[in-house]
Amino acid sequence: MTLAGRSLTRIADLSDEEIRSILDRASEYAAAPRDRMDELRGRIVAAAFFEPSTRTRLSFETAAHRLGARVIGFADGGSTSSVKGESLEDTTRVLAGYGDLLVLRHPEQGAAARAAAVSDVPVVNAGDGAGEHPTQTLLDLYTMRDNLGDLEGVRVAVMGDLRYGRTVHSLVPALHRLGADVVAVPAPGLGLPDDVAGHGGGVDEVPLGEAAASCDVLYVTRVQRERMSRQESAGGSGHLVVDGDLLRRSGSRAIVMHPLPRVDEISVDVDSLPSAKYFEQARNAVPVRMSVLSHILGASP
Amino acid sequence: MTLAGRSLTRIADLSDEEIRSILDRASEYAAAPRDRMDELRGRIVAAAFFEPSTRTRLSFETAAHRLGARVIGFADGGSTSSVKGESLEDTTRVLAGYGDLLVLRHPEQGAAARAAAVSDVPVVNAGDGAGEHPTQTLLDLYTMRDNLGDLEGVRVAVMGDLRYGRTVHSLVPALHRLGADVVAVPAPGLGLPDDVAGHGGGVDEVPLGEAAASCDVLYVTRVQRERMSRQESAGGSGHLVVDGDLLRRSGSRAIVMHPLPRVDEISVDVDSLPSAKYFEQARNAVPVRMSVLSHILGASP
């Protein structure tokens, strides 16, 4: 019934109550981020990034520092013992001997669960390949709740690469659990996998204009070019772009979110609109990750 | 009238009074570097180095730590979101959501000004391609003032690659502003650009021996081999070297400075002479950058 000392590898590991507790405490941190330097004083967070992710790594490190913890780690697996043939399990056991909590980013699905199984200290999954990235989901939920209040009945359109985008796969079930409605605006050929689409009340596909007109949230994701068909890539006819013109024409009242980095799927003319929330969303990574670290490390298990 | 909360992208952004204030506070820090751990407690400095510069990065980080701040960042742009196509502006907005101040190194001229234009927090330029590196200029001025007193009437020879060397381009106008005289000892074909040479009272070219005999400061810079003509590189006839013999023969009383790293343009036999100030100059990076961080972050804007 408590997160203290527990690993966080999947969003499904959290009860609804635990999700709300994390978001609530994040609100407190967001209101006064600089008063917490004694909360995790003397604790060490080990950030083990076997693939680069500057945004995730730096926001976790910022969260640790704002709570007074210290940080060790690496930003890229290329210079670690794994290149000498060491197993993830061995590396995990060693790092667990240094830090009080392990933040793990790894290219292989299931890596976080494997690490948590052998680690003496809690493991927080910061993305494991096509698997999960639970704190990204939490900061997405936080941003929606912070802007829209309770998520019951809120209507969210997920857009872009819904087939391969790990972010969306974790977000959709979480939104359903909290009572939100979800529709999909997939890039051509990149619709939600059946197991995600069939979750909860199901996810209908709608055209972009209709989503903009009817939703409270447009959650845009980047389409990796190599995953588009040759025609798409060449003609661009199916490339989804959210721009100021679309939002005006559709009379949209939606907030616009994006896990970043974006390339061109949100036009820069949206940046100055009040509905643009993606940089705020990025900033929310800090209080939300502070809250996760605090819940896990704050009280002794 | 105050530096608090302001970005520092060019040395020209600083008034003479502000330069003096930075150098004065740096003197205080140099005298007692370890008593300042509470000054920036709870603040986070984000060091975004899109190209490697170990010396600049580590001295900024040391400065932040000596003031009690925490540091996040990256040492090399190769593993950042920019490789996924993210713009400098987007990366800046995200980092400004994590840190309280952004130290930016970037290979493109003008990058610091572009970042400062969109950042919610102050940006300190730590070198933008052929542009500026204002804190290098400040630590150079500090080292001269610390050794020679007021710079009014001090005679400085700038040597080596004066055409492409960013360091010299910022230093010469700053010296003129503070009343120093400047002469040039360029490597062949690598003289000062006209806009820098024509600045202030102008800059005369003089032979090395005359500079050594008549100047208070020999400011030596590294010539990048690829910029020398084939004859120069092969014959070495025009390669300028400061060694103990030169200093003795010319009866030089000049201090010898260099922004480092050096290759062979200052002979190692100079290292043990009292006039060798380049390692002291490197060390001065810490109190000077402490002073810059303190002026910008110390008081709320």
Next chain:
Amino acid sequence: MTLAGRSLTRIADLSDEEIRSILDRASEYAAAPRDRMDELRGRIVAAAFFEPSTRTRLSFETAAHRLGARVIGFADGGSTSSVKGESLEDTTRVLAGYGDLLVLRHPEQGAAARAAAVSDVPVVNAGDGAGEHPTQTLLDLYTMRDNLGDLEGVRVAVMGDLRYGRTVHSLVPALHRLGADVVAVPAPGLGLPDDVAGHGGGVDEVPLGEAAASCDVLYVTRVQRERMSRQESAGGSGHLVVDGDLLRRSGSRAIVMHPLPRVDEISVDVDSLPSAKYFEQARNAVPVRMSVLSHILGASP
């Protein structure tokens, strides 16, 4: 007679009494690792890793943080000024102007002594090519003493690549100094060099089964494949493996150690046995390196 302010480049630089003092204080830190945050407050440890070594770097950084110090540095020489042609001596002098102690990892034997000769601050050798890695030896001794008590008369088998393994070359003479007996179980063609084998009472070669049956410690090291003969590599007949079956058959009461990373020279079925001490050994890196930093930095020279 004191370690304060001294460099540590070779295990031979330490008296028996100093070794015991380091191990004793490490025991105190291991018992209460989190109560030391004020001990080195305000001090800065510069970790200069000219070649990657995640384990060594992170345990030194953890040790510094647990004592309240701050850490600067780099994890890989590829992005430092040395690629612009700067000498190790110049880089050392610059880093000594930033930090209060320099932890140096370098691919060239003798690098630590060269750095110590020009540094204004103490240098701790964290591995210099085929040279030494004295804090590895100290944590190995610590682990043995922590499990077995006084090392007088303890019987240690060193196994694997004894010809090129730096770890073993420093460990064997230290064991002899502290009164332990050493036998060797070399991989074929990879026996101890004569100068190490002939040290102290000499080192006999024994078969693996006999070592397992008769020794208190099996100290296993990784054989780098490129150093094995073609037949060995292909046939594997001479490849030494410690597994549960060997330990049972020989009635071994030995603890099993390894500097890690391992590949397959210790079977994973040993991990769950009480005799497996290699992850504990890895964890001991922190209190031992805390003790080294504390001895050197704790009292003013």
